[in-house]
Amino acid sequence: MSAACAPAIVVDHAGQSFGGRVIFEDVSFTVATGEVFVVLGGSGCGKSTLLKQMIGLLTPTKGRITVGGYDVVERVALVRREIGVMFQSGALFGSMTLLENVMLPLVMFTDLPARARAEIARIKLAMVGLAEAVNLLPSEISGGMAKRAAIARALALDPPILFLDEPSAGLDPITGAGLDRLILDLRATLDCTFVVVTHELQSIFAIADRCVMLDREARGMIALGVPRDLQQSSTHPTVRAFFNRDAP
Amino acid sequence: MTAVQLEVASEGGGTVISLAGPLTATALAPVWTRAVDAARRAGDGLAIDVSGAELIDTSGAALLLALERDHSGRIEWRGLGEKPAQLMARLRLAVPEGVTAKVPARTVARTSVWRTFLIRVTFFGQTILATASLPGKLRFLRGGNFFRLVERAGTQAMPLVGMMGFLIGMILAFQSAIPMRQFGADIYVAALVSLSLFRELGPLLGAVILAGRTGSAFAAELGTMVVNEEVAALTTMGIDAETMLVIPRMAAAMVVMPALALGVDIAGVLGMGLVMMILGFPPSAILNQIQMATGPYDLLLGLFKAVVFGAAIGLIGCRAGLTAGGGPRAVGEAATSAVVGGIVVTILLDGLFAVIFYRLGL
Structure with missing residues (x-):
């Protein structure tokens, strides 16, 4: 990762509240191109809310977010051409096979002939280790396979920025580690920028170049940096407790 | 670019x-x-x-x-x-070579038909067993749930039943009056329509409404429970899903179905009566015709059929829900299966009843 690269994402004093309830405020960070950036924090701290802001599903009540150089509020259509998103549940379409799920963005946004679409979709599924499962329905595969298939669908149009929501949540350690390896592998092969929302410590240490930590009590970010550095040198009790798996 | x-x-x-x-x-x-x-x-x-x-x-x-x-x-x-x-x-x-082959459609269809048959037979058997062992499992039944089901399947369906019955009665009367008037027999429209309603159309229309409203709702509700693994949770807790989920629904359908059939009967007779009065017949003549052409047993036969239709629709709706596969598509398929299965079985049973009643001289 080069520090000289233009930032892929800029979050500038972002805040979100629902009615009078503040979820977080004054969250600021940048994600460099080609970086694996992790958003972490305990349950209810606003990780998924921040993700929804970054992918244009939620308008920040304060601040500004740019993704791929575009403002997520004003240029959301352009932002969505720059990103791929894997939702926590996978969100695969149950009535389509894995191949059809991955082909869907290609059908919608390209004029490729059917054979070419199938060829590309098959390769994307092969990249995530699902070459043998192309004709299966989402109901016929495991949770780990569904997450891999969702990553393949997010990769369908080769977006430069990928957002992954809790990729290893609910998976066994081996499958979770496999997904971590897949993320690093894809980053090395495709030069993508990854924003990963997770609270899995092993995953964070395995994949993150940098991370931002949100906190429910603080209603905002309490740490930003390299996970190992934060573990060793942070003086914030919640940060130390999180990285050392300890009660604050 | x-x-x-x-x-x-x-x-x-x-x-x-x-x-x-x-x-x-x-x-x-x-x-x-x-x-x-x-x-x-x-x-x-x-x-x-x-x-x-x-x-x-x-x-x-x-x-x-x-x-x-x-x-x-x-x-x-x-x-x-x-x-x-x-x-x-x-x-x-x-990318491995040769992974594009799919399971041949013929094999899928044959497997699917046989498997579907087995699932239905197994479910029917399980429900009979659950009903037979009900006295020992009464704690699994929740009275409040039963009455809620009755309200949803019966009370809430009554406006629709009344409107459909009234319109059907009117339409039948109009359609019959035209040819029968040519023979000076239009007074017998009252007898024709009321007999048709009591013996056939009341239970049949009630069953179609029950299958469309309630059978599909049972299937969707139970199908969602299957998809969300709520049924698996019940099973692992040692709670018999057939007893807790199927029997109350089937009982509710059996209880409300005669009421729905009766609703169609009454509304249909009112609709027919309105048309007859428009055609110039006094209410006393219409009532006289109904009394001459029908008896309490016609109504009771219809209500008996309604109970059986209710049991079949309830059972089919629950079966469709509890045997749903995985994923959101399964819930839609279960609801469709409940409606189609409910209507088809109702008509088959109606045909069977027609033969039996004919042989018994009823």
Whole structure:
């Protein structure tokens, strides 16, 4: 990762509240191109809310977010051409096979002939280790396979920025580690920028170049940096407790 | 973004395919088929030149691999950078050969029909067993739940039942009055319509409404519970799903169905009466005709059929829900199956009753 690269994402004093309830405020960070950036924090701290802001599903009540150089509020259509998103549940379409799920963005946004679409979709599924499962329905595969298939669908149009929501949540350690390896592998092969929302410590240490930590009590970010550095040198009790798996 | 350019040229007895521009999913469409055809037709000595390619993402790499696969001979790569070469190497390893075959449709259909039959027979047997063992499992039944089901299936359906019955009664009376008037027999329309309603149309229309409203709702509700693993949770807690979920629904359907049939009967007679009065017959003449043509047993036969229809629709709706597969599509399929199955079985049972009643002289 080069520090000289233009930032892929800029979050500038972002805040979100629902009615009078503040979820977080004054969250600021940048994600460099080609970086694996992790958003972490305990349950209810606003990780998924921040993700929804970054992918244009939620308008920040304060601040500004740019993704791929575009403002997520004003240029959301352009932002969505720059990103791929894997939702926590996978969100695969149950009535389509894995191949059809991955082909869907290609059908919608390209004029490729059917054979070419199938060829590309098959390769994307092969990249995530699902070459043998192309004709299966989402109901016929495991949770780990569904997450891999969702990553393949997010990769369908080769977006430069990928957002992954809790990729290893609910998976066994081996499958979770496999997904971590897949993320690093894809980053090395495709030069993508990854924003990963997770609270899995092993995953964070395995994949993150940098991370931002949100906190429910603080209603905002309490740490930003390299996970190992934060573990060793942070003086914030919640940060130390999180990285050392300890009660604050 | 600039377009992809494709050039196919001859060079020293061989062929050179040159690709320039961004080799990405959104840009490749105009050249994909031509490039693959050119690679397929090229003899020995094919060179692929990508020195003009600004960007090669996985879709671009997929095209290059397709060219490689569709050309039988050796390929000389020109201008392929280190990163795209690594990407292609990785994809060559990841993509196995011959994985596109699907299970033949005929096998799927045969398996599916046999499996469906077995599921239905098994479910029917399980429900009979659950009903037989009900006295020992009364704690699994929740009275409040039963009354809620009755309210949803019966009380809330009454306006629809009344409207449909009233309209059907009117339509039947109008349609019958026209030909019967030619014979001066239009007074007998009252007898015809009321007898049809009591013995056939009341229970049948009530059953169609129950299947459409309640059978589908049972299937969707239970199907969602299956998809969300709530039924599995009940089973692991040792709670019999048939007893807790199926029997109350079936009982509710059996209880409300005669009321629905009666609702269709009353509303239909009122609709027919209105038409007859418009045609100039006094209410006393209409009532007299109904009394002469029908008796309490006609009504009771209809209500008996309604109870059986209710049991069948409740059972089919619950079966469709509890045997739903995984995923959101399963819930929709279960609801469709409940409605179609409920209506078909109701008509089959109605035909069976017609034969039985005829043989018994009823």
